[in-house]
Amino acid sequence: MVAENRREILRVEHVSKSFPGVKALDDVSLVLHENEVLGLCGENGAGKSTLLKVFSGIYKADAGKIFFNGMETFFKTPMESIRAGINIIHQELSYLSHLTVAENVHQGRLPLRYGFINWKKLFKDTKILFEKYNIDINPALKLKDLSIAEKQIVEIMKVISRDAKIIVMDEPTSSLGMDDVKNLIKIIHALSGEGISIIFISHRLEEVIEVSDRLIVLRDGRNVADFMKDEFDDHKIISKMVGRNITQIYPKMEVPLGKSMLVFENVTNASIKNVSLEVRSGEIAGLYGMAGAGQDGIMAAAFGLGGKYSGAIYLDGKKLRLKTPVDAIKNGLGYVTAERKVDGLILNHAVRQNIALASLNKLSPRGIINYPMERFIAGRWVKELSIKTSSISTQINNLSGGNQQKVVLAKWLELSPKVLLLNEPTRGVDVGAKQEIFKFIQEMCTRGISVLMVSSDMMEMLGMADTVYTVWEGKITAKFPRKDVTEYKLMLAAINRREEII
Ligand SMILES: Nc1ncnc2c1ncn2[C@@H]1O[C@H](COP(=O)(O)OP(=O)(O)OP(=O)(O)O)[C@@H](O)[C@H]1O
Ligand SMILES: [Mg+2]
Incomplete structure (x- = not known):
């Protein structure tokens, strides 16, 4: 038409x-x-x-x-x-985390009976809606217990049901x-x-x-x-x-891989089972799986967020005892989480504080903030990653979504970790910026840092990873070196049908 x-x-x-x-x-x-x-x-x-x-x-x-x-x-x-x-699903999610899925979906339109919420109807309506659109989320769960993907789907359903x-x-x-x-x-x-x-x-x-x-x-x-x-x-x-042609979005360079940096040996906790993997110096290793398959659990375990575990985690040859993220950071790990709004940024603070605060704590342990240093660090990153902001003192929630993501990355890159954990690092980032970010990360790899990356973007995985591990039900199902990996193989391994790969 x-x-x-x-x-x-x-x-x-x-x-x-x-x-x-x-x-x-x-x-x-x-x-x-x-x-x-x-x-x-x-x-x-x-x-x-x-x-x-x-x-x-x-x-x-x-x-x-x-x-x-x-x-x-x-x-x-x-x-x-x-x-x-006119209904909008906004880029930055806004949900009521202590309320149920059903309440969030029907926010502002809750069915009432004698002035009270009619729970039976609320759950039934939500179930019918979810069935219509093939959504498999329990309406009685609290939003805070959902994965970011599930939260996003709830947001979509909320808007669609109006x-x-x-x-x-x-x-x-x-x-x-x-x-x-x-x-x-x-x-x-x-x-x-x-x-x-x-x-x-x-x-x-x-x-x-x-x-x-x-x-x-x-x-x-x-x-x-x-x-x-x-x-x-x-x-x-x-x-x-x-305004220009980009031929290669993923600027992959072959970096000679060095010694073992991050090693998991049969790591098991509440959400992952017997996970073994190795990331070498200079390497970008990827974790690929369906949403909720356990890749987040592996990242959490590496950063001391996974609770008690059996098995062993080594960093640069040293066996770690990871109880909290503080242990992880002290040992040289950095983590760019998937949900920047919750874990990554202090939204009512300026760009410069968000970028420099974590590393200034390291530089000025007695809590005296070195403002010229803060400005210098922030200014450098704004230039390096082309962060679009009217100034380094602009509050972070005034930046566009992709530019907020760049600030999160800058914060961790400035800490120069030995191993960088990246969970959906280019969420909402445009193609040009994606290329700049990966160029940067790739350069850091040539200087010996290691990266463990979760991405649901298949092209990004194929484009950047030296090794890809597939994850399914909390377990690693396959390991592919770069030269062997294809979209088809990753998809089958991610749903544990590896035997069908020819
Ligand atoms: N409330 C605000 N206060 C100050 N500046 C703002 C505000 N909202 C947006 N801007 C600025 O306006 C410009 C456009 O931002 P906008 O959020 O519309 O971009 P976008 O195209 O949605 O980008 P993205 O793909 O990163 O989401 C940016 O430079 C941003 O920093
Ligand atoms: Mg936007």
């Missing part, structure tokens, strides 16, 4: 929006049609999240017009836009495994079949390409491309996004 013949549901015209020191949107326009899945691409900080916050009443635009259903509209609050049928005309998904897949992504794509097709329009934002281009009928690219807060489905491919999108 030719999009031009379809009815417009949303039109954004010449919108601009500035924050102190940044022009986030500069004369941006966008049209969304009924039934349409519109992809929205752009580098970190290009203005994608700001754009949707402007048309949904979270931010007020400095200039421009918004038309909803053909009428000029101005939503003063997010509640107004939700009532009109009566929506437009659903905007801002990086919904950055913490989902392959199976969940496939399911989400099915859900998106089903929703658009029901007449709902969707805006889909993701840095995983293969997904955007698969799901979008049309695609818009922003660069530095401006429109730079509007493609129909038969007009775009990954090269075209990337060159519009970054």
Whole structure:
């Protein structure tokens, strides 16, 4: 179908929006049609999240017009836009961690009986909804006990269960495994079949390409491309996004591998069984598995977060007794966790404090903060990783999602650990920045550090790992050296059907 013949549901015209020191949107326009899945691409900080916050009443635009259903509209609050049928799955999740899945899904619309929550109905409604979309999460669990992928799915279900005309998904897949992504794509097709329009934002281009009928690219807060489905491919999108061609996203270098740095010998704890692995100096070892297969458990164990364990963990030849992360850090481990909002960042602090605080503690043990040093360290990393921020004193929650992720990385890189544990290191990071980050990590490997990386992004795994271990039900099911590994083999080993590999 030719999009031009379809009815417009949303039109954004010449919108601009500035924050102190940044022009986030500069004369941006966008049209969304009924039934349409519109992809929205752009580098970190290009203005994608700001754009949707402007048309949904979270931010007020400095200039421009918004038309909803053909009428000029101005939503003063997010509640107004939700009532009109615009629903957003935000990039940074906001959930009530001490409440159940069912309560989170029905937040603000809990079924009541005599003034009390009707639990029976609440659980039943949630179950019916989950069955419809093939979701296997127990509605009675508390959010805090879910994995990040499950939390993300709950957020998606929360929005989908509302009566929506437009659903905007801002990086919904950055913490989902392959199976969940496939399911989400099915859900998106089903929703658009029901007449709902969707805006889909993701840095995983293969997904955007698969799901979008049309695609818009922003660069530095401006429109730079509007493609129909038969007009775009990954090269075209990337060159519009970054303004140059990127041929090799994963700058893999063959680094001669040195001595054993991190070794697991039959490590067993509450969540993993008999795990043995070895990461050598200069090596990037990967852990690949379906969501919740145990890769997080292995990372946690390596960082002293896994509780009591049997077996042995060695670092640089020394047997460790890991009780807490403090033991791990003292011995030269660093951990970039998957959920930056919870573990990685102090959101109401400035960029400079987030980057430098951990290492300054090391440098100034008596608690006297060396401010010039802090500024120097932060400034260097902002340049090194091209972190887009109006200044090093900007509060971290004002940075775009991908730029927050770069700050987490900078914090750990500055500590220069011997072994760096990376859990979904490029979550929400754009292709250009991904390349810069991996170039950096790869360079650190040439200087002898070792990396153990969990990633649900298959391309990233194939692109960067020297060795890949597959994980299934808390166990290692296979080990592949770089030269042997393929997408097909990884997929089969990750569901423990290794015998079918030919
Ligand atoms: N509340 C805010 N205060 C100050 N600056 C902000 C605020 N929100 C966004 N910005 C800035 O506006 C620019 C655009 O940010 P935005 O979050 O829209 O980017 P994005 O395209 O969504 O990036 P990402 O892919 O990393 O999520 C960035 O430079 C960001 O730092
Ligand atoms: Mg964003």
